[in-house]
Amino acid sequence: MRTASVRLQGLDTSIFAQMSALAARTGAVNLGQGFPDADGPSEVIEQAMRAMRDGHNQYAPGLGIPELRAAIARHQQRHHGLVVDPETEVVVATGATEAIAAAVLGLVDPGDEVVVFAPYYDSYPAMIQMAGAVRRTVTLRAPDFRLPVDELRAAIGPRTRAILLNTPHNPTGVVLRDDELAAIADVAREHDLVVISDEVYEHLVFDDHRHIPIASLPGMAERTLTISSAGKTFSFTGWKVGWATGPAPLVDSVMRAKQWLSYTSGTPFQHAVAWALDHADADVVALRDDLQVRRDHLCAGLAEIGFDVTVPEGTYFTTTDIRPLGFDDGLQLCLDLPRLAGVVAVPHQVFHDDVDAGRPFLRWAFCKRPEVLDDALARLASLASHRG
Numbered sequence: 470m471r472t473a474s475v476r477l478q479g480l481d482t483s484i485f486a487q488m489s490a491l492a493a494r495t496g497a498v499n500l501g502q503g504f505p506d507a508d509g510p511s512e513v514i515e516q517a518m519r520a521m522r523d524g525h526n527q528y529a530p531g532l533g534i535p536e537l538r539a540a541i542a543r544h545q546q547r548h549h550g551l552v553v554d555p556e557t558e559v560v561v562a563t564g565a566t567e568a569i570a571a572a573v574l575g576l577v578d579p580g581d582e583v584v585v586f587a588p589y590y591d592s593y594p595a596m597i598q599m600a601g602a603v604r605r606t607v608t609l610r611a612p613d614f615r616l617p618v619d620e621l622r623a624a625i626g627p628r629t630r631a632i633l634l635n636t637p638h639n640p641t642g643v644v645l646r647d648d649e650l651a652a653i654a655d656v657a658r659e660h661d662l663v664v665i666s667d668e669v670y671e672h673l674v675f676d677d678h679r680h681i682p683i684a685s686l687p688g689m690a691e692r693t694l695t696i697s698s699a700g701k702t703f704s705f706t707g708w709k710v711g712w713a714t715g716p717a718p719l720v721d722s723v724m725r726a727k728q729w730l731s732y733t734s735g736t737p738f739q740h741a742v743a744w745a746l747d748h749a750d751a752d753v754v755a756l757r758d759d760l761q762v763r764r765d766h767l768c769a770g771l772a773e774i775g776f777d778v779t780v781p782e783g784t785y786f787t788t789t790d791i792r793p794l795g796f797d798d799g800l801q802l803c804l805d806l807p808r809l810a811g812v813v814a815v816p817h818q819v820f821h822d823d824v825d826a827g828r829p830f831l832r833w834a835f836c837k838r839p840e841v842l843d844d845a846l847a848r849l850a851s852l853a854s855h856r857g
Contacts, residue, residue: 495807498845505836509704510752520740529736533561540746557717563731565698565711575726581630588820606822614641616649631663637670640832642781669698674783699742708738767835770846785836811848
């Protein structure tokens with residue numbers, strides 16, 4: 470008896486789930502999976518409780534409750550100058566991951582090619598494979614992980630349908646610059662491509678860097694599907710409230726696919742997120758500023774231990790090169806870290822087609838309480854005695 474479809478061939482359990490299970494099994498400090506260990510604003514939690522008490526506990530409309538769609542539209546205009554119609558150009562999803570899945574399933578045909586940038590979030594290749602499409606990968610290489618424009622142009626062919634973009638970028642923490650976004654936009658316009666832009670870390674950008682939605686560039690609003698999430702913005706990852714915005718035909722395709730996935734979810738959470746988008750901007754700024762402090766603390770500590778550290782421009786992840794400590798295989802080191810130091814991280818190489826490009830790099834999450842980061846750094850200090 471066949472127990473799995475061909476579309477699942479080679480798709481293992483997500484590395485994030487694997488590493489979190491390893492942390493739980495060994496008692497290691499989990500700096501692997503990117504979820505905060507503290508809840509978001511208490512006022513937003515109260516809004517969810519109020520929605521439950523007020524009877525908002527049944528199915529929401531498939532597109533999302535009108536209040537949330539309107540709040541998302543206001544958010545896009547207030548923060549990015551993007552004007553979207555909440556009735557036809559906004560769809561709410563069960564997290565950004567479902568929005569990405571529905572976008573790929575709704576917009577890409579079998580045999581189409583989709584360009585992705587490696588290292589990539591692991592749901593991207595999974596959904597491209599499930600859609601029967603072909604992945605074309607452009608690698609962002611150390612030490613700066615900037616966009617290689619010539620390689621992007623070389624990846625485009627007659628079957629290319631879409632570019633799947635992520636900025637601010639997980640796992641490297643790179644925020645794409647104006648010139649890099651302009652190059653992607655030029656390619657998309659020249660070849661009449663759809664851009665699926667994953668921008669879940671849009672508000673978690675540090676120092677003097679700034680996030681620019683590619684939909685705001687000339688000629689891109691009509692060909693870009695922009696995806697974001699309340700999970701990262703407000704530290705409510707378990708609520709799984711995400712959304713996609715863009716031109717009505719693209720949003721309609723997402724909805725037509727999404728209705729056969731979750732259809733709808735999280736009605737009281739949708740009400741709470743609608744309130745948060747209109748009233749909690751100050752909380753988002755405070756979260757960003759606090760994360761920048763934690764970023765600096767973790768990066769300094771990892772550098773002191775001996776890692777070569779890439780300081781991220783955004784997200785809540787930092788990347789380290791393990792070779793200065795004598796190691797050269799990130800996956801093996803991640804499997805050994807609970808025994809060697811009592812800490813869990815995530816290896817870059819699982820996010821690459823060119824495994825060697827990611828082999829010596831680890832991703833660490835700094836969206837943890839300061840005392841957790843201190844504990845992890847204290848444990849990692851012993852790593853030098855186990856040099857590879």
